[in-house]
Amino acid sequence: MKTPILIAALFFSGMTFAQQKKSDSVKTQNIEAVTLTKQVFKKQSDRFVYDVAASPVAKGNTTFDILKQTPLLSSTDDKTLKIAGKNNALIYINGRKSNMDADSLVQFLKNTPAENIQKIEVITVPGSEFQVESSDGIINIVLKKKMSDGLNGNMRMSNSQNKYNSSNASFSANYRKDKLGISANLNGGENINPQSYILRNGNALSSNESVGNIDDPNKNLGGYLNIDYQLTEKSNLGLSWNSWANKSYNSRVNLFNTVRSFDNKTNSYFENYTKSQNKEDARSYNNSVNLNYELKTDSLGSKLNINAAYLNYKRFQFTDNRTIISDINRNDIRIGTQIFQDLPQIINNFSGTVDYIQKLKNDFTVSVGGNYNKTKTNNDTKNNTLDYVYDTNGQLINVENTSAPNHFVYNENIYGVYLTLEKKFSDKFSGKIGARYEMTNSVGTSDNAAPEYRRIEQNYNNLLPYLTFNYAINDKNNISYAFSSRMRRPSFWEINPVRNILTEDNYTQNNPFVKASSTYNQELTYMYKNSYFLILNHSYFKDQITQVPLQRDILKPRLDDMGNPVKDENGNIIMDPHKQLRYIRTNFGDKQEMSAMLGIQKTFFKQYLTLNFNAGIQHNINNGSLSVDPTSGDVFPTYENKVRSTSIVITSNNTIRLDKKKTWFLGVNYFFVDKQQIELGMLKNLMSLDLSLKKNWNDWTFAVNVNDVLRTNVVEIEDYQTNGNYNYIRSDQYRRNMTVSITYNFGNQKVKKVRDIEGASDAIKSRTR
Template sequence: MKTQIFIAALFLSGFTFAQEKKSDSVKTQKIEEVILKKQVFKKQSDRFVYDVAASPVTKGNTTFDLLRQTPLLSTTDDKTLKIVGKNNALIYINGRKTNMDAESVTQFLKNTPAENIQKIEVITVPGSEFQVESSDGIINIILKKKMSDGTSGNMRMSNTQNKYNSSSASFTANYRKDKLGISANLSGGENIQAQSYILRNGTNLVKNESTGDIDDPNKNLGGYLNFDYQLNDKSNLALSWNTWANKSYGSTVELLNNLNIYNKDGSLSKTDLTRSSNIENARNYNNSVNLNYELKTDSLGSKLNLNAAYLIYKRFQNSQNRTLVHDTSGSFTQLRQNVIQDLPQIVNNFSSTVDYIKKFKNDFTASVGGNFNTTKTDNDTKNFFNYYDENGKFNNTKPDLNHFIYDEQIYGAYITLEKKFSDKFSGKVGTRYEITRSLGTSEIPNKEMQEFERNYNNLLPYVSLNYTINDKNNISYAFSSRMRRPSFWELNPVKNILTQDNYTQNNPFVKASSTYNQELTYMFKNSYFLILNHSYFKDVITQVPLQRDIVRDGITYRQLAYIRTNFGDKQEMSAMLGMNKTFFNQYLTTNFNIGVQHNINNGTLNTDPTSGQVFDTYINNRKSTSILIQTNNTIRLDKKKTWFLGVNYFFVDKQQIELGMLKNLSSLDVSLKKNWNDWTFALNLSDVLRTNIVEIEDYQADGSYNYVRNDQFRRGGTFSITYNFGNQKVKKVRNIEGASDDIKSRTR
């Protein structure tokens, strides 16, 4: 609940220079032969290709380290990978989403040797065959194929120190014998996610300020088990199981709230000092199983791929939110309000997909496919608001009960046609048609049951063109349209309490939003590139900060509610110059990006759609222009290629987002790595200058204001030890896309 309050509101609202990653699963594709001439970075029709086999930074790295050095990619927290200019980056392996949750895929990438990678593809505008939402981009990892039978694996241990100390460990094993391949992973860890907040809102007559800390302890355990069996030369059968569990007991929020009320002449009339003391226990479980069948239908690479999957996600959360005032001794022990919350969520999903790729001899490829998802979520929310008089004695209880059930069916079909007309010109066109049928029911005691029906029919076209002018110059254009469905937790009409007058409200009335992306790319000498991008978002899904005056016991308070809803439209336009080069006989490898982005926001709201309560009108029709600078550098310190120094830096200028003006962000990260036989020792220092702190401020024409400062203590150090054992040339088990992957992402 705590992290969700403001951070999700910020980064899910369209902050395109800082995104989150998701995860999911895979099908094999025929690996192309290594190109002998060293074109490390090049542009193909619909993607950028980083030829890892020709790169000097591969040896001794993990796949995660390698991705950090890939052009257009970066990480600011050593957990999530980002594509410049995209809201989200999805991890694919051999053309299919990884069938793992976010934590597991991070461990997978950190424990897979980079020597096993053939190339990395960055798809900034995915085609119709990809099941992605909004303006998501794709990182597609192509594994090497010439590997032998045997056993391999690795063990990794790491320890991190920022505000608190945390540790993690993982074990991964791969086995292949003839037609059978098995891979398994077990990983876990403990950490305390710490945050501090400064929250201010109000008008010139009523001003609130809340300051304090959040400590969220977590214990994680999970992994995967994959079986892949080659039935014959043309067909494979695979079974995958993924699991992840999180336990977060004893999470605390301690905020000191200061309310100042002023007279019209500016003099102070009254001060009200309270403390919000929250404690929360939560645990969640995510289990999925996927069955995959693949059939090669000819020698050209045509194939049929079938998937069926079942996913169950359970989250159980209860919390106690106490508002305390001074007792006679001056201590914060006297109750004013005590809110008891029980917020469970259960998601069940069955999914299936079918894909057929037909390749022809004249460099023409046709792909057709479809998918079906049926999902049911069950949220039986129980809130009890307990109120106390001025002496701290119990006064009354107000229950707030809501049993919300959501049923959804999604039917999808696509077709793409790709043609290489000549050595210089190629093109790809496609479309995806999606039908969504959904029904939410809300049962509240002593009230008539409410129904929320949402039906969509969406035709989503796609086109890309690529022209190679000569050996040094290449130009390409791509257009795509996508939709973003709300996450299941966004639809659950639950209220999360932070302070007595500060809360978030989810919304079953939220509808899907639409996104239209255009991108023009120019590349010179396979090292320098220019990307021009335009994205139009319709019915943006975000949290909107609404304020109003309320009177309680004769005192005027200022209430602040973050309402989840559709909030108008916005446009994002960007221009990005980039470079990928090696210098000094490959002792220095550098990626450098500099760009400018222009945001146009257009949204207005004054009513909570879940309750009809009227607030002061919040208007965001502002524009902003901001600069991005990003550089990732790897320095080889010795001739034997055993010592490496990494220096990464990013800077994002202030920009207007839905919640207000986001102030500039930056981070300097430094790493030192030593390879010794099968061992790797690494030290990573993040946010060395302690500049990666979120600040948002907003001022309305009516005089109301809102300010958020959130420090997640990103400055810290991580020391890790990795040991690789066995035959490192073992062929990896095919990573299979789970049919439920797009559903799984909406549970988070």
């Protein structure tokens, strides 16, 4: 079951985590007693390059494992990747954005062996030629080039155990014959995502507490088919199809709720008890087709690239939310309310891109291009609320049915053009300057909303400049600077005006009035001997998009031990204040993030130990205030987040080679993130100790990984307002787990990989979830 509160805490917090790395500062190959040495991690122009080819660290791991251990990259939830100083990381393959949505991409990376990776490029500040949002960075996975014809592939199986058991398997194959190349992948698995929650909110007069568990079963099946054909020596035609399906039936929320209210007459507190028993059945499908044409126009590397793509995304979600009146001993008395929600979402997108790169003889490059995206989302939501009415003897006398349908249709057109100029002035100095101009036209219509909300139209144009330079002072010292401006459009689910109910008085509310936000990024990097680095980063977010917790008192009948309304001496029902908490998706002021990170990566004891240690400091400045629900106009006590915080981040990733033949490896990884202020309040510190043991044997690799050994990677957020309101969230996702995996490589390992083609709709896919 999707949990928007935790999503807000983790994925929209703008947290910066230190990089987690496991790499050799030098890598050697012995060829007839001659030792060759080359750099593994270095700075090139606008990107960092991590060379993982021929490294035993990669063998037997998944692509996701390698990415987590790449310098400047990290993952604290084992689901999302972050670049130091960035909110999100977009995955590119061979210079083209991966043709998958967010969920399927994670599963693909976790089920794809890493043996075929040549290097990983980390672009912390992408240029104008990239379609990225906000402060997103780019991870470009460069695959090995294999020249001979034939067939090869990988098979991988893994099994994990935390609170529940899960399993995954994948099969991939690559075939090349003359001008034709075909690659295919099929992967799937099943798991139950467990979570335990403690939610508290209120003030001195009234409060809510919800304690319980969420279990979310998932079955996944996905894959891709890529066909690439060389038309001539200078032109290629490619066709890509990606498919992903998820089934999440019988997801359960079981929370015990305590409502505490102050009675002025008795000068004491009165408590009511309920249970929230929610069941969800959901399934989603994502299919995309992309046609690519590439033409090389000269011998210097100039080329024309044209893409056309179609994306269809469907999600069907049905929820049954029940509020059960209970007693202090958690015994059920009777059902109070029942809310049925039918929440379908259908997204159709057509996209096209044209890019042209002109290489000139004087190390001057001109890049120009444009893109067009047309998207329609259809959300035909239905809500039915059943209120069960009882007599004084507890007998059911009536069921009141309230229906609230909402058909929301959203149409969006995006036009974009860019120009980038890049010049290598000397062997030491190079620079790039560019700009991107984007025009967005959107219209949202709702058949059942109030008249003022039935049509929401937004049009905005943005000029987004970009600048970077890189200066190699000498062989040991390198310095670079980059500036970029970006915008972040709301995801399609964020503007779909539905409520996701957690308890009777606690829910999240999406907002069709959310507008795009702007981000300005600056970064200064210094590297010494390609082993030591210092990164200074500053990001400014204007009209940031986030969740805001608004809470207020609403009056509800006081209930006796049998669940009946309590009356006073005059026969009137006593009404007590209850806290209503809404997590509203909206634009919430401005924010600044400043960070400094110092890192070292080096090998010791003849490469038996590879040490990566990083220490950083981050300073957050929040400036947001909200008192009105923008979706309804309801007035709340003001929620403010104008808190500054400074936090420390430490990461140490270590690989220990246990034998001379490089077949046994021990991994010891640790990270610590100090407490810091985010949008929902103060996020308490997080830490995790992860251990791994790996054995390489011919074409087989056996591995055991134990994550969060000390079980310290648990999210806690608390917030105290000057008006007396407080809010507390504790979420444990049982990240301590053990995974056992087996990987087998078969076939001709020299098969040339099929071209990976960036889909024209890729910029849209990240907004589907």
